[in-house]
Amino acid sequence: MKRLAFYAFLIFFTLAAPFLLPDYKTQLATLWLMIIVAIAWDMTGGQMGYNSLGNIFFYGTGMYVAALIAIAIPFDVGEYTNAFSDKIYKFTDTEYFLGAFVGILGAGVFCAISALVIGYITFGLRGPYFAIGTLGVAIAAGELVSNWEWAGGGQGISLPVFPYDLELGKIMFYYMFAGTGVVLFLFARWLYKTRFGAAINAIRDDEEKAEAMGIHTLRYKLTAWSMSAFFVGVAGGISAFQLIHFEPLETAYQTINLGIFMVVCVLLGGKGTLWGPVIGAILFHLFKEVTWNYLLGWQWVALGVLIVVTVVYFKDGITGWLKLVRPEWFGIRVEAKSQRSPAS
Amino acid sequence: MTSIIEVDEVSKTFGGVIANNGISLQVEHGCITGLIGPNGSGKTTLFNSIVGYHPIDSGSIKFENEEISKKSVQEIARLGLIRTFQQTRIYSAMNCVQNMLISLPHRKMKLSESFHRHTGSDFDKADALLDFVGLYEKRFLTAGSLSFGQQKLLEFAMALMNEPTALLLDEPTAGINPTLINGLIERLKRANSEFGITLFVIEHNMRVIMNLADKIYCLAHGELLAQGSPDEIRNDPRVIDAYLGAN
Ligand SMILES: Nc1ncnc2c1ncn2[C@@H]1O[C@H](COP(=O)(O)OP(=O)(O)O)[C@@H](O)[C@H]1O
Ligand SMILES: [Mg+2]
Numbered sequence: 001m002k003r004l005a006f007y008a009f010l011i012f013f014t015l016a017a018p019f020l021l022p023d024y025k026t027q028l029a030t031l032w033l034m035i036i037v038a039i040a041w042d043m044t045g046g047q048m049g050y051n052s053l054g055n056i057f058f059y060g061t062g063m064y065v066a067a068l069i070a071i072a073i074p075f076d077v078g079e080y081t082n083a084f085s086d087k088i089y090k091f092t093d094t095e096y097f098l099g100a101f102v103g104i105l106g107a108g109v110f111c112a113i114s115a116l117v118i119g120y121i122t123f124g125l126r127g128p129y130f131a132i133g134t135l136g137v138a139i140a141a142g143e144l145v146s147n148w149e150w151a152g153g154g155q156g157i158s159l160p161v162f163p164y165d166l167e168l169g170k171i172m173f174y175y176m177f178a179g180t181g182v183v184l185f186l187f188a189r190w191l192y193k194t195r196f197g198a199a200i201n202a203i204r205d206d207e208e209k210a211e212a213m214g215i216h217t218l219r220y221k222l223t224a225w226s227m228s229a230f231f232v233g234v235a236g237g238i239s240a241f242q243l244i245h246f247e248p249l250e251t252a253y254q255t256i257n258l259g260i261f262m263v264v265c266v267l268l269g270g271k272g273t274l275w276g277p278v279i280g281a282i283l284f285h286l287f288k289e290v291t292w293n294y295l296l297g298w299q300w301v302a303l304g305v306l307i308v309v310t311v312v313y314f315k316d317g318i319t320g321w322l323k324l325v326r327p328e329w330f331g332i333r334v335e336a337k338s339q340r341s342p343a344s
Numbered sequence: 345m346t347s348i349i350e351v352d353e354v355s356k357t358f359g360g361v362i363a364n365n366g367i368s369l370q371v372e373h374g375c376i377t378g379l380i381g382p383n384g385s386g387k388t389t390l391f392n393s394i395v396g397y398h399p400i401d402s403g404s405i406k407f408e409n410e411e412i413s414k415k416s417v418q419e420i421a422r423l424g425l426i427r428t429f430q431q432t433r434i435y436s437a438m439n440c441v442q443n444m445l446i447s448l449p450h451r452k453m454k455l456s457e458s459f460h461r462h463t464g465s466d467f468d469k470a471d472a473l474l475d476f477v478g479l480y481e482k483r484f485l486t487a488g489s490l491s492f493g494q495q496k497l498l499e500f501a502m503a504l505m506n507e508p509t510a511l512l513l514d515e516p517t518a519g520i521n522p523t524l525i526n527g528l529i530e531r532l533k534r535a536n537s538e539f540g541i542t543l544f545v546i547e548h549n550m551r552v553i554m555n556l557a558d559k560i561y562c563l564a565h566g567e568l569l570a571q572g573s574p575d576e577i578r579n580d581p582r583v584i585d586a587y588l589g590a591n
Binding site: 191193194195196198199201202205206208209210211212213214215216217219220223332 | 395416417418421422426427429433434435436437438439442445446447448449450451453455457458459460461462486502506
C-alpha cells in the first residue's frame with residue numbers, strides 16, 4: 001500500500017513536473033537525461049562489473065546519427081552542413097517530426113549495433129584496461145567526427161528549432177526524456193530479475209567462475225552493453241533536437257563532462273542497485289545546478305571534492321551505505337558471528 | 345565400459361617445473377575415479393589441463409571422444425564437463441539460493457530463454473540441492489559468511505545444479521569438519537548413482553578415496569605412479585613410499 005502510494009506520487013510528479021515548476025522545464029529534462037545515462041551506465045558498470053568510461057561515445061554518436069538521418073530525409077547532408085547563411089533550409093512540420101522520430105530511433109539502433117562491435121574488441125580487457133580502452137574509443141571518435149567535413153566538421157551541426165511555441169517544445173523534450181527514462185527504469189527493473197540479470201551479476205562477482213560454469217560470458221556482456229547503448233543513443237538523439245546546435249567535442253563527445261558525470265552519479269547513488277543511479281543522478285544534478293549557479297569559478301573544485309568524498313567515504317554510494325545500516329530493507333540476512341555453530 | 349575422459353601422454357611444465365609428465369589415464373563413464381598423490385605432485389595441474397584452464401605442452405585430451413585440449417574453459421564447460429576449485433569459488437556477495445540460480449545450466453539455454461525469470465522449479469531445484477548438501481537452513485545467508493567447509497559444500501551443490509555429465513572435484517573434503525566427512529562421501533556417491541554424474545575426484549585423504557572411488561590413479565612428481573582398485577592402491581608399495589616419503 002505504501003509502495004503503491006509512493007509509485008503513484010512518483011508518476012504524478014513525473015507527469016506534472018513541467019507544470020509545477022514551469023521555469024525549470026529544461027533543467028528537469030536534463031535531470032532525466034542524467035537518470036537515463038546513469039541507469040544505462042550501471043547496467044554494465046554496476047551490474048556486470050565492466051566500468052566503461054566511454055559510454056559518452058553512444059551519446060555523441062546518437063546525436064550525430066539522429067541529426068544526420070533527420071537531415072538526410074529531405075536534403076543532401078553535405079550541402080546542408082556546409083551551407084553558408086545565405087542558403088536557408090526549411091523543414092516542414094512533417095519533415096521535422098518524422099525526422100526526429102526516425103532519427104532518434106535510428107540513433108538507438110545504431111548505437112546498439114556499434115556496442116556489439118566495440119564490445120567484441122574491448123571485452124577482452126579487464127578492470128582499468130577496459131575503462132581506459134573505452135575512453136580511448138570515445139576520444140578517438142570525437143576527433144574523427146570533428147574532422148569529418150561532410151558531418152559538419154568541428155563546427156558541428158545545426159538542426160531546426162521546434163516548429164511551434166518554444167515553451168511547448170520544452171515540455172515535449174521533457175516528456176521525451178522522462179518517457180525514455182521511465183521505460184529504461186522499468187526495463188532495468190525487469191531485466192535484473194531475469195536469469196540474464198543473474199548471469200551478468202555472476203560475471204561481475206567472478207567472471208572466471210562464470211566461465212567455468214559454462215555461462216556464455218561474451219554473449220551476455222555484448223547483449224548488456226548493447227541494450228545500455230541503445231538507451232544512451234536515444235538520449236543523445238533527443239538531445240540533438242533539444243539543443244538545436246551541437247559541436248563534436250564540446251557537446252556530443254564531451255568526455256570530461258557528461259562522460260564522467262554519469263559515472264559520478266552512479267558512484268554517488270550506489271553501483272549495482274536499481275535505485276542507486278536514479279538517486280545519484282538527482283543529487284548530482286541538484287549539486288551541479290547549485291554550484292554552477294552560486295559557486296561560479298569554484299564549481300569544478302566543488303565537484304572534485306564531491307567525487308573524492310564519495311569515493312573515499314561512501315565507496316558503495318548512498319544505497320550501499322543504506323544496505324549496510326538497514327540490510328533488512330534489501331532482504332539481506334547476515335548470520336551474527338556469535339551464532340555461527342562451531343561445527344562445520 | 346567406455347571411458348568418458350581420455351588423457352593421453354599429457355605433459356605440462358611451468359618454467360623449469362615439470363608439473364605433469366606424459367600422463368595417460370581414463371575416466372570410466374558413470375564411475376567414480378580418484379586421483380591421489382602427495383602435495384605438489386601435479387593433480388590440480390592435470391585438472392586445469394583437462395578443463396582448458398591452460399594450454400598443455402603435448403598430448404591429447406578427449407571428452408566423449410572429442411578432442412578438447414585446444415578448447416577454452418567455456419567451450420569445455422558447455423560440453424558438460426564442470427570442475428570445482430581447490431580454493432573454492434562461489435559468488436560471496438550473494439546468498440546461497442542466488443548462487444544456485446546462477447549455476448543453472450546456461451549451456452542448455454537460448455539467449456531468449458535467459459530473459460525469463462527463474463521459474464518455481466528453478467527455486468525448487470535450488471532448495472532440493474541445498475538440502476542435499478545440508479545447507480538448506482543457511483540458504484538465505486550470504487555465501488561469503490559461510491565457513492570454508494560450507495563454501496565447499498555450496499560449490500558442490502552449484503556444480504550439481506549445472507547438470508554436468510562429468511564433474512571434476514578438487515579436494516572436496518578439504519576444510520570440512522571430520523565429523524561431516526562420512527556424510528559428504530555418502531552424498532558424492534549419491535550424486536554419482538542417483539544423478540548419474542561421472543565423478544573424477546582429487547583427494548588427499550586416503551581413507552576418503554578408498555571409500556569413494558571405483559578406480560584410483562596415483563601421481564608422484566608429475567608422473568603416473570600407479571593405478572588400480574582401492575585395494576591394489578592401498579597395498580602398492582610405491583604408493584606407500586610416495587606418501588611416506590612426502591610426509
Ligand atoms: N600456475 C603455476 N605456475 C607455476 N608453477 C605451478 C603452477 N601451478 C602449479 N605449479 C607447480 O606445479 C607443481 C604441481 O602443482 P599442483 O598441480 O598444484 O599439485 P597438487 O595439486 O598435486 O598439489 C608444483 O610444483 C607447483 O608449484
Ligand atoms: Mg592441488
